[in-house]
Amino acid sequence: MNAKPSATPAPSELQSFWMPFTANRQFKANPRLLARAQGMHYWTADGREILDAVAGLWCVNAGHGRREITEAIAAQAATMDFAPTFQMGHPIAFELANRLAAIAPPGLDRVFFTNSGSESVDTALKIALAYQRARGQASRTRLIGRERGYHGVGFGGLSVGGIVNNRKFFAASMVPGVDHLPHTLSIEHNAFSRGLPAWGAHLANELERLIALHDASTIAAVIVEPISGSAGVLLPPVGYLKRLREICDKHDILLIFDEVITGFGRIGKPFAAQAFEVTPDLITTAKGLTNGAVPMGAVFASRKVYDAFMQGPEHAIELFHGYTYSGHPIASAAALATLDIYAREGLLTRAADLAPAMESTVHGMKDLPHVIDLRNCGLIGAIELEPRPNRPGTRGYDVFLKCFERGVLVRQTGDIIALSPPLIVEPADLARIAEVLAEAIREAA
């Protein structure tokens, strides 16, 4: 049973919580409060049913309120609430690492636990830098990210990320020695592509240009999201990721895939690396790892990377990095229960079956007013709207709001509406999402 929703707070009771990535004053004047969740739905504090078209925030992949997960959390909390993983251990974290290794791309079977996507990214970047030093390539200190990339909000992730509003306040405090590849969105060449766009694999060759500028001997790693989610669903052109892998191999540079969104079944395989048949050296994850029920992240490392650290005296700590809550027992229990559900219900591959329905849902919006692009892959979709003159983002926000008022939660980034429903979504849910979204887009015209 879900807990009883709390009473709707008065506006004066909303002031203390400084909300993340939120227009606080606008929100607090007209709050949107979710109080309960089950399956594909939320219920607002005033009892309205909301169809969840974004899996919370790209994380509730098995749908809300899964009893096995809540029971596992409760049982673990009662058995052992916390145990350290610095020079100590507990079996459930090892069990979880083994279970994750079993679904990871071949060779990426070493797992470092974190508490979020941002921490996973900063962990992977630190592992990449420390790896280069451990193998005697200490001059490889540069990191290469990508324009419009989102890698969380730690200083490392911000620095390799490419979203201007996230970066500009911290311009003077970025990690030094970072450069960026161009992003892969081209509405001019690829508008209304179904699935991966055909144009743009050559954009990966920009890495050769950066290598010619900086020299490979200064570059530790390249980090990209296989599909950028937060910047508005930017898809990799056909052949682009393979080309990146080839260039990294040629120059002995590590390739990191940030799969915080694409991990755990979002595009029809456990990881996008498997769906796109490109194996990176490190994968960052979080979100779907615990179905969003408890904060947890994980970095998958290749044997090559891990083994580079396993040298020197055995009593020496190999990597001076970790979090109090790395491998937290309650998070581990939630993750194990989540993996059980994914396996039993075939959820890590279900997006492949539903991809055609998702594609029709998204591309059914083609003739609506101001739609300038539609993008889809697996159970990810995006509707890009033409910005209003001098008021970018307002049309997207209006659509988001009208959808919410009509009972569908979508995600808005500027004038882009993103869809990423829980992997348990049914075609009837997609039809409802399409109907409500179409009405909202027409009204916001």
Ligand SMILES: Cc1ncc(COP(=O)(O)O)c(C=O)c1O
């Ligand atoms: C690709 C990617 N990396 C990192 C993050 C940051 O994750 P978190 O918000 O858990 O720190 C996100 C969050 O959306 C993400 O999409």
